[in-house]
Amino acid sequence: MADLSVTFCGIRSPNPFWLASAPPTNTGDQVMRAFDAGWGGAVWKTIGDPIVNVSSRYSSVDLGGVRMMGLNNIELITDRTPEINFKEITEVKKRYPNHVVIASLMVESKRETWHEFVRRAEDAGADGLELNFGCPHGMSERGMGAAVGQVPDYTCQITEWVKEAAKTPVIVKLTPNITDITYAARAAKKGGADAVSLINTINSITGIDLDSFAPRPSVAGRSSHGGYCGPAVKPIALNMVASVAQANLGIPISGIGGISTWRDVVEFMLLGSTTVQVCTAVMHHGFRIVADMIDGLSNYLDDKGFASPADLCGRALPSVTKWEELNLNYKIIANVDQAKCIGCGLCYVACNDGAHQSIEAKPRPEGRTDVRILEDHCVGCNLCSLVCPVYDCITMKKVETGRPPVNWKEYSSSPDKYPYLKDPHH
Numbered sequence: 514m515a516d517l518s519v520t521f522c523g524i525r526s527p528n529p530f531w532l533a534s535a536p537p538t539n540t541g542d543q544v545m546r547a548f549d550a551g552w553g554g555a556v557w558k559t560i561g562d563p564i565v566n567v568s569s570r571y572s573s574v575d576l577g578g579v580r581m582m583g584l585n586n587i588e589l590i591t592d593r594t595p596e597i598n599f600k601e602i603t604e605v606k607k608r609y610p611n612h613v614v615i616a617s618l619m620v621e622s623k624r625e626t627w628h629e630f631v632r633r634a635e636d637a638g639a640d641g642l643e644l645n646f647g648c649p650h651g652m653s654e655r656g657m658g659a660a661v662g663q664v665p666d667y668t669c670q671i672t673e674w675v676k677e678a679a680k681t682p683v684i685v686k687l688t689p690n691i692t693d694i695t696y697a698a699r700a701a702k703k704g705g706a707d708a709v710s711l712i713n714t715i716n717s718i719t720g721i722d723l724d725s726f727a728p729r730p731s732v733a734g735r736s737s738h739g740g741y742c743g744p745a746v747k748p749i750a751l752n753m754v755a756s757v758a759q760a761n762l763g764i765p766i767s768g769i770g771g772i773s774t775w776r777d778v779v780e781f782m783l784l785g786s787t788t789v790q791v792c793t794a795v796m797h798h799g800f801r802i803v804a805d806m807i808d809g810l811s812n813y814l815d816d817k818g819f820a821s822p823a824d825l826c827g828r829a830l831p832s833v834t835k836w837e838e839l840n841l842n843y844k845i846i847a848n849v850d851q852a853k854c855i856g857c858g859l860c861y862v863a864c865n866d867g868a869h870q871s872i873e874a875k876p877r878p879e880g881r882t883d884v885r886i887l888e889d890h891c892v893g894c895n896l897c898s899l900v901c902p903v904y905d906c907i908t909m910k911k912v913e914t915g916r917p918p919v920n921w922k923e924y925s926s927s928p929d930k931y932p933y934l935k936d937p938h939h
């Protein structure tokens with residue numbers, strides 16, 4: 514059996530599954546129940562000067578039958594005092610010395626205040642510190658959270674202040690509400706960060722009530738933009754994790770954003786994460802989901818012959834390239850398994866109106882539509898296979914062109930060598 518323990522910027526964790534700083538890590542009682550359920554670590558709900566929250570704080574986007582595909586919140590950091598939080602951290606560490614407790618911190622941008630909170634968190638027994646430079650609402654209006662994370666100089670400066678006082682590893686949590694996350698990651702590294710975690714939530718408005726015109730979640734008929742997370746944000750988070758990993762900063766990454774299953778965990782690791790953090794999936798299904806993550810990751814590692822999660826770290830990164838490096842001579846076309854086709858005609862409609870007019874349709878009097886791929890026309894865009902409601906009915910098959918690989922850089926330097934590439938259906 515693979516050993517699931519990991520070491521993250523010097524912090525040893527029984528497994529790579531950590532709870533993200535959020536409501537599930539609001540109290541010592543919750544964190545201890547999470548550890549009993551199998552979580553290896555917890556990043557405490559962000560500690561700072563206690564705030565006042567609004568009532569009505571969350572809203573969500575459902576998709577089809579899936580509830581909370583995306584979750585939005587306008588909640589701030591902890592509303593409990595630092596004294597209570599630090600006391601509970603001490604208790605948790607006393608009872609669970611081998612589990613990881615990270616103190617997430619956010620205070621006003623003053624060197625002495627940061628020094629004070631670093632000292633208090635470490636005195637309480639935290640294994641490390643996570644700097645919340647990502648909260649996109651409320652706190653940012655007070656010059657904290659994303660207001661720091663969006664300005665690389667501030668990120669660097671505050672990380673430096675923290676490092677002046679810190680004896681434990683410092684993780685900088687990055688905001689996705691920027692144009693290029695590598696600037697923020699570089700600034701954190703420049704300031705001395707031992708690791709980065711990403712992503713925090715994405716600026717969002719989840720919807721408007723069509724009768725009252727109130728944005729959701731409505732606070733007496735008004736709202737502000739919130740932070741979006743959950744399964745909907747996973748693709749954005751994966752891309753940002755890959756970008757930071759490819760920046761080769763030499764510090765580890767804790768991947769966050771839309772993780773619900775062990776498969777999500779593996780994807781984050783393959784793109785460069787050493788540990789992962791989970792919030793929405795636990796808010797939705799409870800601490801128990803970690804049992805499946807542990808089983809799934811263990812089985813996957815065993816099946817693939819890997820000894821530990823560390824063996825997965827960054828393995829997919831060589832395949833994440835620039836567009837200009839992709840092979841223009843690689844060709845796939847759609848293939849319909851007629852035995853599985855239910856004759857709905859959706860692939861035809863999608864291809865005809867929304868893509869490349871490469872499917873022929875013959876409606877039958879009884880209502881069914883027969884479809885046939887026009888192979889000479891098909892550009893291999895995948896759309897028909899994506900809209901097809903029947904699993905594995907439309908698959909994409911590789912066409913042997915007999916042509917050697919050529920990428921955009923090679924093509925654009927001597928286009929006359931590849932006249933066939935000018936034909937969109939080549």
Ligand SMILES: Cc1cc2nc3c(=O)[nH]c(=O)nc-3n(C[C@H](O)[C@H](O)[C@H](O)COP(=O)(O)O)c2cc1C
Nearest residue numbers: 533534535559586712713742743770771791792793
């Ligand atoms: C209600 C709520 C409160 C949150 N509070 C915090 C917080 O106090 N500090 C922080 O760093 N991140 C906070 N987050 C962000 C999460 O830690 C996490 O970065 C984000 O939700 C993405 O992960 P997920 O898709 O697994 O939810 C919060 C998220 C939610 C939904």
